[in-house]
Amino acid sequence: MSFRHKHIIALRDLNKEEIELLIATAESMREINSRDIKKVPTLRGKTIINLFYESSTRTRTSFEIAAKRLSADAVNISPSTSSATKGETLADTALNLLAMKPDIIVMRHAVSGSHYFLANKVNCSIINAGDGAHEHPSQGLLDMLTIKDQFGRLDGLKVAIVGDITHSRVARSDIQGLTKMGSSIFLAGPPTMMPPGVEKLGNVTVCGTMKEAIQDADVVMMLRIQQERQGKTLMPNTREYSRYFGLNPTNLKLAKPNAMVMHPGPINRGVEMSSYVVDGDQSHILKQVENGVAVRMAMLYHVSGGGSVE
Amino acid sequence: MSASETVILDQAGVNRALTRIAHEILERNKGVEDLALVGIRSGGDYLAGQLQARISEIEKVDVPLGAVDITMYRDDLAARGNLPVGKTDIPFPLDGKRIVLVDDVLYTGRTIRAAMDALIDLGRPRCIQLAVLIDRGHRELPIRADYVGRNVPTAQEEDVKVRFDDTHHPIEVKLVKP
Known part of the structure; x- marks a missing residue:
């Protein structure tokens, strides 16, 4: 089977087969993480923005490493350095980022459901890295x-x-x-x-x-x-x-x-x-933590290759 | 129009071709020193296992056997949609080895390009040779096989299928016409 979601926002939205596919892919990705040269060219030329409105060490680093091991270009935006501190709304930030043509936005936000709001505004893939008290897929x-x-x-x-x-x-x-x-x-x-x-x-x-x-x-x-x-x-x-x-x-x-x-x-x-x-x-x-990198590689891989069928 | 299938190589034919390739590999490499087989998933890994068994019968040595999954190295990922990713399993260091890459059907050469990229990411083999059961032509890259089971002229709309049984032994090769 193939993965048919453009976004991964909540495990509630995925069925058992899709979860099994992501886990199986992560198991394969682990082999890359055990190599001397931990990089494959799969997502070469893709741009991934890590947009973190809440502090994070593990998840942000893990997503960044996952992106880099798949040869994507990852850019990190954290609250203290973003225009959010100047009062820009999430929608405006998203539209501005979108003008720079990212392929995937990985976001953490304090408001539950903000990823669904964002997914309606943009045409790139959204991965939820934690939203409020909702989900952390x-x-x-x-x-x-x-x-x-x-x-x-x-x-x-x-x-x-x-x-x-x-x-x-x-x-x-x-x-x-x-x-x-x-x-x-x-x-x-x-x-x-x-x-x-x-x-x-x-x-x-x-x-x-x-x-x-x-x-x-x-x-x-x-x-x-x-x-x-x-x-x-x-x-x-x-x-x-x-x-x-x-x-x-x-x-x-x-x-x-x-x-x-x-x-x-x-x-x-x-x-x-x-x-x-x-x-x-x-x-x-x-x-x-170790498995986190492989799982995030699997998520990035599947939202990138997938069709636009939501 | 319904699809028509022709058997182009039966089980005995496949077995004879594999035995010949095993001998040719040993002849070209003057024995088993530094020799290792790497099959391309899926299909090539089964054939690599067959070649290993034959080499073991001839030389009484088990040469190292590995398998490579090339999904992560494909150049058509966006067009194909996401495919399940298999496991690359190469349980020996590649450095200095004479690698015989094994695949079932050689077609455009893009799979082989991807497999060579995958191998070179894992180490620096002394050389890479290519063994295929069927060469069906229509190359899109400057790649040729060192060992060929059978050359089969095909049309691009045709399909060549290698069937395996549950124990991963090849049964037959079929040419499928649309």
């Missing part, structure tokens, strides 16, 4: 690739996601992707950080306690407490949060013995995870 895909590396499959796995579900676009993309692939999701977090109705997204169970969620889990996915995105009222303090929803070597024993520990980063050590777990044998956190 490249993270969802790299999480699925990392899990598939460990278990060889995604169906029938118990995946616990613990933390601030409401503000987490990673959680949403993971839920959208993993439920389509046949995993069961168990969520835990303070009631103030649990979006109502989240169980309607598919095979999702909301647990009352963290213990319930991670009991016999194959994967324990911890989320960062997003202090920049929430008011002060959602939890009393980080120490109390850590006691009820932090992962440590003791409660990790509740999960299956070969359970994977994952985190989208950046980690608040000692808040959502203890350092023993972050640096422990079951941690796949750096593997996630």
Whole structure:
């Protein structure tokens, strides 16, 4: 099959076969990343703009490396150096960038759904690198690739996601992707950080306690407490949060013995995870980052070659 | 008009051609020293495996075997739409090796150009030779094969298909007329 989307904005928009294709392509891309000369000419002559309205180290660098390994020309625009600080609207910024004829715009924006708005304004491909509390599809895909590396499959796995579900676009993309692939999701977090109705997204169970969620889990996915995105009222303090929803070597024993520990980063050590777990044998956190480059290469490849069928 | 198919090489014919090519490779390279086979996915990798088995029968040595996927090196990516990307798997260093690139059908030469670019990105072989089961003509690039199973004159609208069984053994070669 071939990939028929011009944009990748949310895993909600992709079906199971399309997700499988992206993961399979990423597996092939990994071979390039292990070479001495890590470059193929596939996207030579394509211009990719990384438009990041929110700070990012991992995702921006990963997209930039992915573009360069495919021989595309990548340009980075970050908030402090862009005209957004001078009051330019997103639509105007987009039209101005478009006048420079990019082939793909990779954008991160604080407003959920801003990519759909942008996709209606421009004729190049849009890839979502995170929008507000909506989705972060490249993270969802790299999480699925990392899990598939460990278990060889995604169906029938118990995946616990613990933390601030409401503000987490990673959680949403993971839920959208993993439920389509046949995993069961168990969520835990303070009631103030649990979006109502989240169980309607598919095979999702909301647990009352963290213990319930991670009991016999194959994967324990911890989320960062997003202090920049929430008011002060959602939890009393980080120490109390850590006691009820932090992962440590003791409660990790509740999960299956070969359970994977994952985190989208950046980690608040000692808040959502203890350092023993972050640096422990079951941690796949750096593997996630490694897979991120291959997944983003696969995304850039498929939106570039694809037809204009939306 | 319905498509008509003619068998141009049956299983025995394919086997004889591969055996001859194996001997020719050994003769030209004076044995197996520094020799390695790289098949182009998909089709060429199966034939490379066949050649490896024959060389092993003759010389009692398993020469290194690899496979290259050229999707990332195509010059017609935009026109073809995105194709699934296969895996390049070359489990030996290419530097200093005599590489025999193996493909099933030689046509425009563009696949071979892409495969050579892919190999050169991975290392610096001492030389690259080309073995194909069928040469059907219509070259668009200055490329020729060193070892040919059979030359088949074709029209451009015709298609040459090499069929393999489930164990990747070649069954027959067909000429498909539109």
